[in-house]
Amino acid sequence: MGKLWTCPYCVHDCTLGTEDIIRFSSRNQVSKEYGYYQVELTIIVCPNPECRKQIISLAIHEANIVTGTTGKRLYSWQLEPESNQKPWPDYIPLQLRNDYSEACLIQTKSPKASATLSRRCIQGMIRDFWGIQKGRLVDEVNELHTRVDSATWEAIDSVRKVGNIGAHMEKDVNLIIDVEPEEAGLLIWLIETLFKDWYVARDEKQKRMSKLKELAQSKTSLKSNSQQKT
Template sequence: MASDYSWTCPYCRQVATITVENTSAALHAFNQKNKLGQLAIHTYVTVFPNSKCKEFTIKAGLYMAELHNGWRAVGKPILSWNLKPQSEAKPFPDYIPLPILQDYEEACLIAGLSPKASATLSRRCLQGIIRDFWGISKSRLVDEINALTGQIDASTWKAIDSVRGIGNIGAHMEKDINLIVDVEPEEAELLLRLIEVLLEEWYIRRYEREEHMQKVIAAAQAKAIAKNVNNP
């Protein structure tokens, strides 16, 4: 078992130190004359120790196995699975439009199985974000992105432009967003990370700012009322 380490819970996004008390691992070795030889399925469970969360994750991997003071998995996994949660999708608040969240979550879910399908959903998600948040609606995604020029901060624009300039993703932002095109897994992953940044920087930051401003307004109003009461 690994030593203590810092871990971010995929459910509540809080960070905690994971110890041996919060983890469980098991190995199931088998052969049965399969075409690959001696194999092992390694399962790993982590429970988040935060009392307000207590969620858990389950991961599994298929490995080649060897006998050395008991069976052990060796090398890199032949296959791997995220059983709970099923993807690496980050949790986002429900004030973000549901269709956008659904496209993002599905894109994360199938990223490992089909990067090209994941990228297609991500392109649709990106278009949905631009249209909803900025009110920009054009026939092509690339035109909608270009219309953002001068409206967003330089670092966010650079991130969008950088992803747009990569391989097949950039080449097909000029086409129908529902067109499925071949992309490298790394390209699909970068597009997902871009969407996460935009959801954080635009929706969440705006919500937190408005919430903070409402608190300031409420505090000022309360103070004004108190002053009027004390000085009729």
């Protein structure tokens, strides 16, 4: 059995076969203190015939030269694509997609900056999607309270609190609250969820509604045609 995998480019769930994963592996002594390293470059070619993009990653493991086994993983990097950001349709405003994309790119290098971008993206969504413009984010989030489910609202309200760190920095330079890469990742996940729940769901609903309208219209014209004949 191959392994289940989601392509970061086409977002298709695929089963990877051995022919889809190409490994370049090398083992060498680094120094007396560091011992032997096993370096592995992995290229996955997406099995989806419409995609066929390549995903490249590099990993370094401890290696035991006596037993010939690979030990614990010391480093790993995803080289291509630079982040696991997902593609989004054009009907989501470009500014929001750009903030999301940048937040993904710097998630591990600068989680604090990533969280600030995520907060701006979520604020932009509240303004664009819900048409709420109050100036202060706290008022906008309060206004949102009656319009979304309570789990979503609480998540957004906690992002507002995390994002406030950046806004208060000038007032108290000694106040440093760190954002971990995992936390920055949670904010990115929230953006993806809201993109899906708000924009993508609205678009799908609109498409179904117009299909239904077309169906009703074609039935009506069929009916009037048959009435004319009799």
